Amino acid sequence: MPTPHYGQPRYRVIADELRRRIESGAIPSGSLLPTESALTAEFRASRGTIRQAIAVLRDERLVETEHGRGTYANPYRLVDGPGEGPEVETRERQVAADPELAALFAVEVGAALVEQQNITLMNGAVGAVVRIYRLPQGTQ
Amino acid sequence: MPTPHYGQPRYRVIADELRRRIESGAIPSGSLLPTESALTAEFRASRGTIRQAIAVLRDERLVETEHGRGTYANPYRLVDGPGEGPEVETRERQVAADPELAALFAVEVGAALVEQQNITLMNGAVGAVVRIYRLPQGTQ
DNA sequence: AGAAATTTGTCCGTATGTATC
DNA sequence: AGATACATACGGACAAATTTC
Numbered sequence: 001m002p003t004p005h006y007g008q009p010r011y012r013v014i015a016d017e018l019r020r021r022i023e024s025g026a027i028p029s030g031s032l033l034p035t036e037s038a039l040t041a042e043f044r045a046s047r048g049t050i051r052q053a054i055a056v057l058r059d060e061r062l063v064e065t066e067h068g069r070g071t072y073a074n075p076y077r078l079v080d081g082p083g084e085g086p087e088v089e090t091r092e093r094q095v096a097a098d099p100e101l102a103a104l105f106a107v108e109v110g111a112a113l114v115e116q117q118n119i120t121l122m123n124g125a126v127g128a129v130v131r132i133y134r135l136p137q138g139t140q
Numbered sequence: 141m142p143t144p145h146y147g148q149p150r151y152r153v154i155a156d157e158l159r160r161r162i163e164s165g166a167i168p169s170g171s172l173l174p175t176e177s178a179l180t181a182e183f184r185a186s187r188g189t190i191r192q193a194i195a196v197l198r199d200e201r202l203v204e205t206e207h208g209r210g211t212y213a214n215p216y217r218l219v220d221g222p223g224e225g226p227e228v229e230t231r232e233r234q235v236a237a238d239p240e241l242a243a244l245f246a247v248e249v250g251a252a253l254v255e256q257q258n259i260t261l262m263n264g265a266v267g268a269v270v271r272i273y274r275l276p277q278g279t280q
Numbered sequence: 281a282g283a284a285a286t287t288t289g290t291c292c293g294t295a296t297g298t299a300t301c
Numbered sequence: 302a303g304a305t306a307c308a309t310a311c312g313g314a315c316a317a318a319t320t321t322c
Contacts, residue, residue: 009290035306046292051307067307068300104259104266119244126244129273149309175287186311191288207288208318 014043014053022062022073029074033063060092092116094136101133112136154183154193162202162213169214173203232256234276241273252276 008016018039021027034042039050054071057063065071095115102109118130148156158179161167174182179190194211197203204215235255242249258270 011290037306048293049291052290065307066300068298068305070306101269104269106266126246127274129241129244131271131273133269133271134267151309177287188312189310192309205288206318208286208320210287210319 010043010045011049011052011056014039014045014050015056018053018057019060019062022057027073031073032070033073035070062091095133105133105135107135150183150185151189151192152196154179154185154190155196157183158193159197159200159202162197167213171213172210173213175210230256230258235273245273245275247275 018027018033022029027033033039033054036047036050036054039045039053040047043050045053054063054065058065058071063071063073093115094112096110097105097107097113099109101113102111105111105113107113114134114136116132116134118132120127120130158167158173162169167173173179173194176187176190176194179185179193180187183190185193194203194205198205198211203211203213205211233255234252236250237245237247237253239249241253242251245251245253247253254274254276256272256274258272260267260270
């Protein structure tokens, strides 16, 4: 079978699906993701592709992998014990440029921007939300 | 041929060497790196390993790759004007909480939040826009 | 304008090394 | 020691973007 990849590459499709499962709770926070070989079987993809999909989630800090053990979902979720310092939760996504951002970046309104959102938590409460906007890779 | 990787993995060794060449100027800023196939020949490594090495440098934002063209060295360097460093423009204002921010801060949609916006400039162009949201003083 | 060559992007299969349980 | 799982590396194939002729 050939390897067409029109549109989204497979590893992104798989990453999107896994992200959905984690965010929906289908894969509970703190639990292990299915193994690489299980995902290989389920998605009919090679190990390299599965690993690439997981790498995407790892970059987003949505999962964390431990050598010889497995890949955990949502390891940075706060379940703080008492007296812990501020924690940060990070997420990255693509958004459409609002008129002000469009003017700043000299792109059209609605153009794709990358938004990185950091949520600073203090004692379990949201202290501040930081949103960083950049042009997508390769467009600058 | 077996594939031992004692000590440093090969892709890291190659990444280190390429980083050295870029930082030493052996590969001038803004110029193209050797092609993947050229690096394959020079380092006697597979293309996957070369691409992994380049991915390391890409994560460091030391290089940028364009499909069908090549990989550029140091695309993000600042070329400051006379005596100027990177500049930041800051502004603070009050905004209404969008649904997501409202949920995060546990306030009603439309409630007042303080937004601090920092615009970082690189080469006179907008590099990133940072928006920090907090609850107004006295409400936390 | 169009075809060919070049270069990077994605995917596959496989093998071996290393860490953890 | 054995089983399991992640890390690294290889080689090959086809897709897609760019450049060159």
